Amino acid sequence: MDDTPSPLFPAWQDSDTRQWGHAELKLAHRWHEHPLFSREALAGLIERYPAEHYALVRTSLQGEAARQWREGDIGDFNGQEVIEAIAQGRMWLNLRNVHLVDARYARLLDAAYAELAERVPGFEPSALRMGILISSPGIHVHYHADLPGQALWQVAGRKRVYLYPARPPFLPPAALEDIALTGVEVKMPYDPAFDQQARVFELAPGAMLHWPLNAPHRVENHDCLNVSVTTEHWTPGIRRSQMVTMANGILRRHLKLHPSGRELQGPGFWMKAALQAAWRRSPWSRRVQRLQRPIDFRLDRTAAGLMRDIPPFYR
Ligand SMILES: [Fe+2]
Incomplete structure (x- = not known):
């Protein structure tokens, strides 16, 4: 198979x-x-x-x-x-x-x-x-x-x-x-x-x-x-790009700077790699909660449109 x-x-x-x-x-x-x-x-x-x-x-x-x-x-x-x-x-x-x-x-x-x-x-x-x-x-x-x-x-x-x-x-x-x-x-x-x-x-x-x-x-x-x-x-390149994106986001959102570079190597890259690694370990990163939506309908053969509203719950 x-x-x-x-x-x-x-x-x-x-x-x-x-x-x-x-x-x-x-x-x-x-x-x-x-x-x-x-x-x-x-x-x-x-x-x-x-x-x-x-x-x-x-x-x-x-x-x-x-x-x-x-x-x-x-x-x-x-x-x-x-x-x-x-x-x-x-x-x-x-x-x-x-x-x-x-x-x-x-x-x-x-x-x-x-x-x-x-x-x-x-x-x-x-x-x-x-x-x-x-x-x-x-x-x-x-x-x-x-x-x-x-x-x-x-x-x-x-x-x-x-x-x-x-x-x-x-x-x-x-x-x-x-x-x-x-x-x-x-x-x-x-x-x-x-x-x-x-x-x-x-x-x-x-x-x-x-x-x-x-x-x-x-x-x-x-x-x-x-x-x-x-x-x-x-890929290794996508991971580096992700580190730079995170670091630029920390600089912009938390330090109110205006980052522009996106170098994936050299001293600038390694500083950003360190910055985003430190942020990931900090309590700041854990404050950001993933958006979760409640489950509030269920498929049902007897309901109009095959959907029935149910009391919301979270998985
Ligand atoms: Fe998509």
Whole structure:
């Protein structure tokens, strides 16, 4: 079952090797043909999934005034029923940490990055993570940026991904620093005029997208159920970049300075590496709490829209 299709990237070009990590890159992959991503396998995975590792999120309907973000519980729905409820609703199920929950997916992930490391000289990925995102027709993932290296692999359904340059005004340094310092995805300022500089990609099953570190992005599902895989990686260079981002955030937020440099080596880098290490050990860093939302609905066969409000609780 864990036989990895090889090669995973059947149409890899030499130009892909040069562009990996440096430019927006759309690649053909073969995970969508793998039995572990069939609907039956995903339904089974949902039924075994530890509650602390998933998030079921209900988003606002198109045209609804208030932005809504509520978290829910899958209740006693079986896996197929959960997928069907998502296909009919306005929500997404994020199976976080699939690599920790099921070793077969961890082996697929390791094999994929081993193939990438072989294809891209000097690419040294580590701390790999995998999530599976099952999402409703038509929903959007709002404009944001992520800290680790990222790729999005389409397995079922179709979506449109907008990628923006990883520089101001698309990515204000202070916004990235806040994400690094708090671990909370801040609401990044988005201007529809940014779209003129966006690169827009259509993702169908068998397409994978990788983009330069921290590049802001947003996603629109087409009118169909979507199954996508998200993978994350770190490299020595990404770790250094993260240290500089944190140090610049400490200088800006706590010392009221205006840091500008982003050198990844030399004395300036090592001073920032020391600064962020000291801050991580300090009580200041522990004051920042991760944002946690209560779970306040449950999937329910007898409720309108298959969702019933429940007294809020925290996992
Ligand atoms: Fe993202």
